[in-house]
Amino acid sequence: MANLEAHQVAEARECLHILLEISEMLHTGLDPETLSTCIRLIQCGVNPEALARVVIEIKRSVAEIKKSEEEDVIGRETVEKTRNDY
């Protein structure tokens, strides 16, 4: 019984590795944890296409926020530098 469980776990791990490698080759940008979370969601009945949209949109929004923050920092530094120069 224990052997069977171990076998199943090994098999699941191997499957996850395969998926990870495929994910990497397809350049999805998913790390192992995110991927396994997505798999769980799909197993719960979430539509993969909807999930893909959520992932893409969140990633895009986060990237935009980060970009605007970086621009703010640069702007602030520039203002401070200018002030110091004066």
Next chain:
Amino acid sequence: MAGRAKDLIAADVQKLITLLSGFSEKEDPENFELCEKFAYSNLLHHRYLSVDSHAVRRSVFGMVTKFMIHGHLEASRRLDCLLNKYMNCTVFKDKEVQWAVLFLLVKLADNPTSHISDEKFSAPKVEETEDASKPFDWTTYSHLCDYLKEGNEEFNTNFCSSDSEDWEDVSDDEKSPKPEDSVEGVSEDPEVPKVPAVEEKKDTERQQLIEELGRQVNAEEWISNNVQAPWWRTKQLAEKVESVFPSANLAKTWDKCCDESTSTISEYKVVREILWMLQAPTTTTLFQEVNGQFSIQSNITIPSLTKDSMACYLNPLCEYFNMLYQLQKFQKEIYPLDRQNSGELNQMLPPYTFECYTSAIIEFLRELQELACCIEKKVKAQEDIYTLYSLNLELAPKLSQLRAVYSVHVTATNGWKTAENWLSSARLLSVLYSEALSCMECDTPCILLRVFLKSFGPYVDMIDVWLTEGRLDDYRNEFIITRRNETDNENWGSNFVMRDYVTELNSTGIRALPLLQVISDRVLHAGRSMQLLQQLDRLDDMRSQHSNHGRMYAEFLEALEKEIAQMVNKSTTTDMEIVAVTEDLEFQGTNLMSNPFISEVSNQLENLKDNYMMQAFKDHLSFKAQPNKRDIENLSSIGEVFRKLGTYSTCGLIPIKPVMERIISQLIDAKHAAACFLAKTIFLQEFNLSTHLALLRAIYLMEAGDIMHRFCIFLFKDAEHSVFWSNSYTMTAELEECINLRYPDHSSKFSVVVREDAKLNGTPSVMDEINIKYTVEWPLTVILSPTNMEYYNAVFQFLLKVKWALWALEALRFSDLTTVKNNTSTTEDAGLRCRARCLQLLRFWLLHSVGSVHTYLMGQVLHSLGLELERDLAAATDLDTLLQAHNRYVALVHTHCLQPKSSDVIKTAILQMVQLSLELRDLWCLGVDVVSDAKLIGMTEMYIKCHCFLGSVLQTAVESNRLTHLNGLSMALNTSLPKIESFALQF
């Protein structure tokens, strides 16, 4: 529902948001909440369809191809390998989830080909090594074994099912770790040389070859030991009989009595041998084939029969094997396996009709083989007793059909190899058609009808292409119409000719296919019109009217099926009405059948196999065979048109012939009418055919008297005052000038051709040297053919002669004679007056006779026939009728103008009168005092003879109803017969 789903996925959604964005519920609640709302709204309220595994498969394997195209071969191979592994994963219980995960990855893929690097994927070489190290596909082999073992459980006694399952498990276990082991083995050994030494490679190849051979030998040995029935190879067969019942051992007992040694095999094996023979007749343990004739092997029987009884029982079956053998041989001749390699020329190939026929025969044979397969499965199961007798009973209906089909086949294909393709095709179709309609056996008409309809397909297709595309695609020279000369535009009507298949078939005692005879003329006409349209490049107009190209055969079948279905339904309704009565009579019928006389009559009628007769008596007698009931049952189950047709026809009472003829006629008529009407419209509207014909009548037949009068006078003067004709140029210029007065646009089309060296001798025959040429372009030459133009010219020349005579006579003036008279002395006055009066009398006679001929020609012939032509042209529905109307007109004009050889007698007499007229004119001009009495008397006698002769010939011709159109002329001449007495009185 949504609430529960939300709870289910809440934790994972939150985790996903955190992983993707880094927002946490506590640190950045505002952004987190926004993300969460967005995620839930998308995940819970989306409108996406569920995953389509086929689409996902296409996408991911498309990705593999994409990698390959982008030159990432290693990545492509690796991805392919990973995908295959993933597909074979058993982790996911629900396959849909498995596909959904893959779909997610595909959707998230972000330009993978730009971010891939082949260096990462050097490992897959291991896979190749793994494949190479696995030289034999055991899985396939085990499947092969399973396949070969199918239905032969007795040979698997060494392996119980549980063992085999264990073995399969073991093999799977053995198989599955193997690649991993090998992967590890190879990957852990980096020292393995990538390019082995040549010697080592050779040794490996040799070893592999030896192993391969060994495996092959073992496999063959295994098959021969386990699968092949041992009785095939055993020379002396002896079936062990368990029963002690004497009848079961009759063969043995008989052998002892006769001191013989006969091989025995079980009845089960004999049954299977027979069933195999039905699949592929060949020499076996039980049967032998010599020159295509099968017979039972000598010295073999079943334990319960003597060998002679066995032979008696099986020999009738050998006949069917012969038939099958011949049919299969024919099939190989039509579809030789090495046709492409043999490089046969197109001329040598069999007609498509034969190919379709063969495919229909193959279909029939397949049905027989399927039946044999079904029986064999039943026999193999051995759940019930199945004897040779049972086999015979079950096969009997199908074998009877086989016999019927084969007998038709022999007649239909007799001498096909040596005969021309068109003749053999026509023969095949004719025989099939007549047999399908005349055969009375229960199921045979249905099969023959199906075979005929399939074989008729190429003909219908050819007609369809011809009448739609305008080209006769008879690649194998099998159609009944053929092209004679493609480039001969002038003789358009004779480009296509009908082959003389009717005579050829009648000479061999076969009635030519009536279906073709019904349509052949219309097909020929329509085909000619299509050819013309193709040459005019107007086929697009035709196609725009008929877009159903290539559908004629399908339409034919559908219409036939529909028509027959209606007829069957009608008869079924009638049957249903009768059913009630029949059911009431059933009880009586049972009683009737007990009556030996009634029973005998029923049997006799059944033996006649005449469906009509059975139908007639079915209310009064009960028959074992009830084809109608079975057919009606079949209708609902069989959807295929051919089968439906076949099923309907088994009723055997439907008049298929008129139905088929009507349907094919309707289809052809539609195409025929369209093609011919378009051609006619083009001729009349675009090429102004009516104008051209009117112009020809105006000039050649001198209907335009005003303009032609001028040209005629020019000609007459030229003929009278010159030694030679004016040249063609002058005459053409004169004619053009005349025509210009009324038809200025068309004057340039006419030209005069004259033989310039022809000497003008003052006789009417000089007019034969004048020819008018009318230049028209193709396709008008189709109607104004050279023959027609010759006729027009002949009539023109004859009219010139008559008009010349008339003109010459009308030009004579009494005053000329008076002048002469005044110059003479009074003593000779009486004689001169007498001569002058004679000349005047002769002039009157000639004027009357030639005038009558002229009136007849110009009025009765040309005018009335011209009106008739106009009426015919207006009524013509197609090009063909147009052509026929004009040809008929020209021929009639030619005949009525006395140009055929049969009217030479009348024509010569008229020309003699013309000659006399010209001579009279000469005498008149010379003067009355110069004319001798002898000359005058001679001329007068000649005229009277001519007139009387002409009158009597015309009267005879009219009275014998030979030339009734000459009635008017005959009356005119016969009511004015000149008498020599009246002439003598003048002297």
